[in-house]
Amino acid sequence: MPHQIRPNILKLFSDIKLARGDLISRSAKNLYWNIDHLLNRTEVEIISLICVRMEEPSGAKIDKRLELKVDTNVIEKGLGASEVKGNTHFLHLTDSSKSGSLLINSLV
Incomplete structure (x- = not known):
């Protein structure tokens, strides 16, 4: 289903x-x-998704920066990120009042 x-x-x-x-x-x-x-x-x-399209592959860098932020939690190491061992593409944003655009702007 x-x-x-x-x-x-x-x-x-x-x-x-x-x-x-x-x-x-x-x-x-x-x-x-x-x-x-x-x-x-x-x-x-x-609850929500944040998708970012970039010309160059930079998912690993973004993932690492997100993992280090105090308002994100790793759901499970390695989940969804096969290109970098131990990295993840699935994170929980603990501060739900923060908008996706603010989060993205803090990464670029």
């Missing part, structure tokens, strides 16, 4: 021209990435 966030993500991707056409697969999704497994669980609650 697809996660309830899926329709909103599909619309957003289409609106910002990140993808086009029918984004819903004709066959069942092969669960491969960590996010696939999380989104396949209805008991997982995703």
Whole structure:
């Protein structure tokens, strides 16, 4: 069963021209990435997502800087970041009043 966030993500991707056409697969999704497994669980609650598109790969640097911030917690070391051993792409932001744009601006 697809996660309830899926329709909103599909619309957003289409609106910002990140993808086009029918984004819903004709066959069942092969669960491969960590996010696939999380989104396949209805008991997982995703409150918000922050996505950053950059021209050069810099995810590892951003992840490390986020991990060191006092208002973020690592959910599980290595979760979602196969390119850097022990790094993570899934963090919990403890200060929910902080907006995503403030967080992103503090990293660039």
